[in-house]
Amino acid sequence: MSSTRAAEPAVGDAFRLRGASIGYGDVPVVKDVDLTVARGEAVAVLGSNGSGKTTLVRGLLGLAAVLGGEVRVLGHPVGHARVRRAIGYVPQRHTVTGAVPATVREVVSVGRLARLGVLRRPGAADRAAVANAVAAVGLADRLRDPVASLSGGQQRRVLVARALAAEPELLVMDEPTAGVDAASQATLAAVLARVAATGTTLVVVTHEPGALADVLTRAVVADHGRISYDGPLAGADGFASSDHHHPPTGPAGDYLEPEHLRLRASGREY
Numbered sequence: 228m229s230s231t232r233a234a235e236p237a238v239g240d241a242f243r244l245r246g247a248s249i250g251y252g253d254v255p256v257v258k259d260v261d262l263t264v265a266r267g268e269a270v271a272v273l274g275s276n277g278s279g280k281t282t283l284v285r286g287l288l289g290l291a292a293v294l295g296g297e298v299r300v301l302g303h304p305v306g307h308a309r310v311r312r313a314i315g316y317v318p319q320r321h322t323v324t325g326a327v328p329a330t331v332r333e334v335v336s337v338g339r340l341a342r343l344g345v346l347r348r349p350g351a352a353d354r355a356a357v358a359n360a361v362a363a364v365g366l367a368d369r370l371r372d373p374v375a376s377l378s379g380g381q382q383r384r385v386l387v388a389r390a391l392a393a394e395p396e397l398l399v400m401d402e403p404t405a406g407v408d409a410a411s412q413a414t415l416a417a418v419l420a421r422v423a424a425t426g427t428t429l430v431v432v433t434h435e436p437g438a439l440a441d442v443l444t445r446a447v448v449a450d451h452g453r454i455s456y457d458g459p460l461a462g463a464d465g466f467a468s469s470d471h472h473h474p475p476t477g478p479a480g481d482y483l484e485p486e487h488l489r490l491r492a493s494g495r496e497y
């Protein structure tokens with residue numbers, strides 16, 4: 228997709244964990260982890276079920292609690308407004324079926340909200356970013372269709388487009404290829420290669436790194452909440468667990484609906 232954001236030199240950290248413990252309530256799942264990812268890197272997060280991969284990336288997004296140590300994203304503490312605008316997220320397992328019969332364009336437009344702020348109305352650049360993101364995932368001909376009328380794999384691609392529409396500096400994807408057919412995985416790999424080429428940092432939680440092997444260069448393997456391997460993706464052979472992946476089932480209502488409603492309530496059309 229084209230980007231309105233000029234490629235910036237990849238300087239500094241995309242994120243940095245120092246002795247970081249991340250979890251839920253007061254229970255750490257990720258324990259005492261040191262990890263630095265530089266801007267512009269493309270990193271796979273691998274490991275078996277329950278090893279803490281999702282919790283690790285949710286810690287970057289402020290969706291899991293930092294219980295100890297330090298987590299900084301783009302040089303800022305987690306939850307900083309600058310970080311919220313700069314980070315794109317494709318959550319795990321969610322499809323887009325829910326109570327709100329949103330169209331593809333509406334769901335993808337939600338990805339622009341953080342950039343727009345409360346007051347600014349969408350302009351040509353916003354509409355172009357949405358259209359480009361939808362085209363990038365191969366769904367341009369479905370722009371006006373209700374998302375609920377798409378297949379599970381197509382709905383995953385809508386969520387990828389929603390994250391791309393924000394033109395994020397850091398794109399975090401949790402199992403983006405789960406339940407997506409081989410042709411669509413190849414499309415996604417091509418999209419991510421173009422996104423990476425603009426200097427965007429990629430972090431992809433996956434059980435299927437092979438599908439994105441041309442894009443992801445570094446692998447981090449989680450094991451019982453700790454990092455057991457950090458190095459070239461090629462050297463992580465055998466760590467990727469293919470014993471299981473989640474079918475993309477279940478409503479995404481908790482994550483999507485309030486934002487859909489906000490978009491509609493604001494009367495802002497794309």
Ligand SMILES: Nc1ncnc2c1ncn2[C@@H]1O[C@H](COP(=O)(O)OP(=O)(O)OP(=O)(O)O)[C@@H](O)[C@H]1O
Nearest residue numbers: 251256274275276277278279280281282283319449
């Ligand atoms: N919201 C939550 N509240 C409490 N515990 C949680 C929550 N989410 C995950 N956990 C626990 O954290 C541990 C790690 O889960 P996590 O989802 O991070 O693993 P994962 O490596 O992403 O696994 P998978 O490959 O199955 O997606 C699990 O034991 C899980 O029960």
